[in-house]
Amino acid sequence: MKLVTGVIQPHRLDDVKSSLEAAGIRGMTVSEASGYGRQKGHTEVYRGAEYTVDLVPKVRIEVLVSDEDAPTVVEAVVKAAQTGRIGDGKVWTTSLDDVVRVRTGEHGDAAL
Amino acid sequence: MKLVTGVIQPHRLDDVKSSLEAAGIRGMTVSEASGYGRQKGHTEVYRGAEYTVDLVPKVRIEVLVSDEDAPTVVEAVVKAAQTGRIGDGKVWTTSLDDVVRVRTGEHGDAAL
């Protein structure tokens, strides 16, 4: 099994979700994150004091998939998240030793 | 070393913590997450406009363990987090190249 992790623009989340559904993937875990990279941050001003904020809001998604689905899922996420502008984020794949579904205790692909 | 990651129901966190302690594990990292899966979300209504929210609050826990402890830890987490209802979440295991304890710079199992 693989874990596909993506760090993407927050406003692409809905499209990524639809795209995964279209690919037959019906589960994922989402969390908030902040990114730092080529995309520049912004400046805030409070009573004349300027603050440079170089972290940009991102969303992290994690999708557990079987080995064979992994490339499809990566493809689906990348496609749906792409806007072509700097800051679109990264997607990476990790191999897992095992996955368990908590509710049933099932292991491996059955747990997905 | 292994990393055991669990995405669980927020209200099971306390039990998972106790269960890990019982298993002799005295460290973990916790973060907020939202899940999307079989468990259906909910509907909100604002001035007659209906919003379908299909993300459900979850908690993500990460536990660094030695190779031999990994199965025990997975077991402990799954047991404590299980309610038997849809949405109980997933637990997965990844192999790590190395772990360092920041305070001391120790590597490997000594860092846990």
Next chain:
Amino acid sequence: MKLVTGVIQPHRLDDVKSSLEAAGIRGMTVSEASGYGRQKGHTEVYRGAEYTVDLVPKVRIEVLVSDEDAPTVVEAVVKAAQTGRIGDGKVWTTSLDDVVRVRTGEHGDAAL
């Protein structure tokens, strides 16, 4: 490619960022987390009822790096995050199957 993950004290984040920049690494993803470990939590009191909170605020950073850069990055993070006090956190390294840059679709080291 490797993923270097660190769970560190929130107030060390700025130094870690500088340290990574010094090491030529210009990207990372940051998220909020809470830690549980040797460092003890704190007690809160509301109308005489005492609450023991044993989770401590932490920051999680994730850095994608090429295999050769990984040790440097681990070193950079550990050094910058170290205060020598209990609770400084952990850094771990995972091997990745692949990384994609969403904007361009580039794979592997080119995506970093």
Next chain:
Amino acid sequence: MELDTGATAWMLMSASLVLLMTPGLALFYGGMVRGKSVLNMMMMSFGALAVTAVVYVLWGWSMSYGADVGGILGNPFDQFALSGAIYDGAGEFLVDDYGVPAIVGIGFQATFAIITVALISGAIADRVKFGTWMVFAAVWVTLAYFPMAHMVWGGGLLSGDGPFASIAAPIDFAGGTVVHINAGAAALVLALVVGKRKGFGTEPMRPHNLPLVMLGAALLWFGWFGFNGGSAFTADGFAGLAWVNTTVATAAAVLGWLLVEKLRDGSATSLGAASGVVAGLVAITPAAGSVSPFGSIFLGAIAGVLCAFAVGLKYRLGFDDSLDVVGVHLVAGLWGTVAIGFFATETGLFYGGGVSQLAVQAIIAAVAVAFSAVVTYVIAVALKATMGWRVSEETEVAGIDLAVHSETAYETIQQGSVAKEIRA
């Protein structure tokens, strides 16, 4: 009586101030519950406000101040829908003995009924059906509040015209019995009938937003100037005395509460300060017109100390009075009512007035507790058997805001990014 625009201005303002107390309470209570039930908590105040205002105009005024029925209540049909209560025969506005139009007094009194009902809701936070609460509000204000107001202020049994007045004229300046003992006793009974929240005493249920609690306490204090100051019924020295007593007793109660916390728990907390505010305000309420500013310092400080200890009782006795309506309103209401027997500058024990004032104060306090408890119990049990009080356990765990009101209080990034359709 001629119109006195000054008295009228003050009573209009006082009514406005007391009306503001109910939303202030909504914030005070709302900040104290968990983030998943703040809206429901606030809705209990807003709902009580809406129901009670309408009911008050229809039969509340009449039941409080209409033609007496057995010393217990006014005839609801006497001035139903305010007929005969606003204008005199010539179609002119009726004016009271202070030169204030009767309609202004009606508005002022309505606000007291409203806040009293809303106060009770803190005892049963996070767990009751909104519909049951709304029905309770209408029934309770009718059967418990209006009679009590009649008995104490409308010339009934607990007033200067009642049987106990032979001992000494009972004093309840602004509502120690009618409002705070009444609400506090009802809260206790309701907490018992409704039962504990899932996880009470074992799971953490800390306030989710303390600045909101402090804001609520501030608005309560501000509004209380109308509550106590307006209970002089005109803008005069008594109103001024009530104003100063209210301020200094409240300040002293804050100091008292914080001192207990510092000594007992090691830290003076902001929740303690906010709670001390309310404890002091409650305690000075019945006494504001009959004690001195110097006496108020002691009366208030003792209230703060007493309540700081009293809020712990629920854990020991095992009833889930979620936001300490009993520990604050009942306890401080009883203390303030009885303290008049000690501190009243004309009739109090400490001022050489003997024990008769003390005795009569204890009697009216006891009658008020008993009356409120019995009436509340009957209503609560009847509703339990019919509509039911509790939402499901799942709803409690997941959060009552979502299940009952289809809302969540605060937007987070995730929630905001997954709506599927908008319909209207």
Next chain:
Amino acid sequence: MELDTGATAWMLMSASLVLLMTPGLALFYGGMVRGKSVLNMMMMSFGALAVTAVVYVLWGWSMSYGADVGGILGNPFDQFALSGAIYDGAGEFLVDDYGVPAIVGIGFQATFAIITVALISGAIADRVKFGTWMVFAAVWVTLAYFPMAHMVWGGGLLSGDGPFASIAAPIDFAGGTVVHINAGAAALVLALVVGKRKGFGTEPMRPHNLPLVMLGAALLWFGWFGFNGGSAFTADGFAGLAWVNTTVATAAAVLGWLLVEKLRDGSATSLGAASGVVAGLVAITPAAGSVSPFGSIFLGAIAGVLCAFAVGLKYRLGFDDSLDVVGVHLVAGLWGTVAIGFFATETGLFYGGGVSQLAVQAIIAAVAVAFSAVVTYVIAVALKATMGWRVSEETEVAGIDLAVHSETAYETIQQGSVAKEIRA
């Protein structure tokens, strides 16, 4: 006339209360937008307040109550910068017929102009340039508000001295036409001229902080006691009647709105309660002095029901009146103005008064809509062609607070830990 300190006290207080309504509105609106545009939303209210207060002193008072020009407006130069409006020839404070110094009345009237401008901003949330808004505020209040105030209250065309008074004296107690229809019609036009937000109707745009919305509604209600109560111009029975009517109509509107929600959507919401508050307050505004408390219950309840349905129209008709200024203020303002024709106890249809009051109310409502719409359209289009209304699409997506005000409303851990330099 002699100074009446009581009347003056009430008018000073009323002015203060109405001034508070604008920050109250800022919270009400601010809580309803997304977290990334709350500051901009609040700034539209604070900005309108700042601009209008200055303009009012300079020429607003004079254009409202100065020497009549064709029944449409007062001469702006007549009492420019309040010259001649404060003191009499002997240098004493001018005092009005109620014994209130003219300068107090000026302050009171200024607060009405301020809140009216601020109300409009809800229709164009999240997407307009702050500079354009500030210019709009100054121009709109000058060309739309001051004339309307003059026509209705300053002895102009829509007043008891105007042509329609031959049918029946038009009634607008506290600003159904001048404030709410005026702002509501302007909001509709502006929403159309400015255009929809990116994602309107498809992306979720839920309120980011509902307790803030409820707090705002509470402050609006509290302030409205000055708005309606102060419109009696003294502290008397009419002020008291307005006070009680305001309370009970608002309470009934909350019940009406919640009932619609419960039946239609399955849940009574806190946003519904807060919205019902405003709907009731708006509807009773023109009628508060001429209906009975009993009648107010119906007037208010119907307002709640009407508006609960009206807020859905924008989705069907496809205009982005973001925070429902049209659905609440225009609809309830029209209803309240017309309802007088039914409910006025002296001249209303239901009280045997025939249809003439109803007719004249419909006429002044219609004229008000038409006047406001036309004037607003001209101003809005002129600004569109010159300064432009919209911020860029990127700004809308990223959040207008950051792009336009260089601020974010709430600190999060990440933001707090990455500042690079501080300069001053």
Next chain:
Amino acid sequence: MELDTGATAWMLMSASLVLLMTPGLALFYGGMVRGKSVLNMMMMSFGALAVTAVVYVLWGWSMSYGADVGGILGNPFDQFALSGAIYDGAGEFLVDDYGVPAIVGIGFQATFAIITVALISGAIADRVKFGTWMVFAAVWVTLAYFPMAHMVWGGGLLSGDGPFASIAAPIDFAGGTVVHINAGAAALVLALVVGKRKGFGTEPMRPHNLPLVMLGAALLWFGWFGFNGGSAFTADGFAGLAWVNTTVATAAAVLGWLLVEKLRDGSATSLGAASGVVAGLVAITPAAGSVSPFGSIFLGAIAGVLCAFAVGLKYRLGFDDSLDVVGVHLVAGLWGTVAIGFFATETGLFYGGGVSQLAVQAIIAAVAVAFSAVVTYVIAVALKATMGWRVSEETEVAGIDLAVHSETAYETIQQGSVAKEIRA
């Protein structure tokens, strides 16, 4: 003097409004600090309120308005605990020259002492021991505030009875010297004695909740109507003039501040608007009764511009006046006090009044600064040597709320799920 219910109504209301300012300040300041120290910040206001109210009743009134001692202070034992200050010999309420009971005036004056102490706390946010602050509050109000109030308002050295009155009668309508210069100078001294926060000038310390700041500013504005309007001591034309001047000067100050920001920083901010509100309110405070609304526009606008620049000074000069008490209250307080010399319609330079008013205003401002600075320095240094001011560096980093008050302001999911035991 006969009781004047109208004057009394206004003074009761004014006292209530000024009391509300202190919680308003708690929100204003609380929103401006980081999320980890908001409760401590708010507690400094609530604590100052509690301590000062009690002290005021005990010896504060007497030291301000009791029998004069050398033109510097009133005798604290003269009317200790208000003895002889409330009733006349016949046991009737004493009534002042405006027909207001003395006890009402006592309440009103107490609120000024309270807010003055609370204002100072903004200079030393996030880093001081709560106990030391509480002791400072009691001592400072006794040694710095009461004497200053006596000197300016109680017939002392800086009053119309003092030595400088031979040049011209000094004007301080509502507290430019007693309140704002006093608090501002104390803030400067305290910031220097207490020292900088860890990370001042290098780490980001941005406001954690700007809507809270704006709400606080709104409540301050609202309360200020009592502060300035009530300083007419009755409801008359002067009160009305003060009301209008307060509103228009504040509006102009907002515009002034925002203009500076727009031109200098590129963006008009909501924090700027909220700060402009306070700058304008402070500046008009001493002048509200002696300038015209037209003059107030300029006075206010200049205040906004001045303060917008002044808040940057601390970075350049290197003192950590955390929330700009100096940059806003001292600067605007000085400006407002001196501006009277230019803008007073009867004696100001711009109105042909010559320079004597200007001279005397400059003198009283200078004396106030010097007096406050010296007294504050002595108290601050004494406390430093005894109780100590600073919490530990770890506490500052981890957050003072947790360490000092055992609370955190906002619940997050993690915190809520890990309690181990509940005890009471």
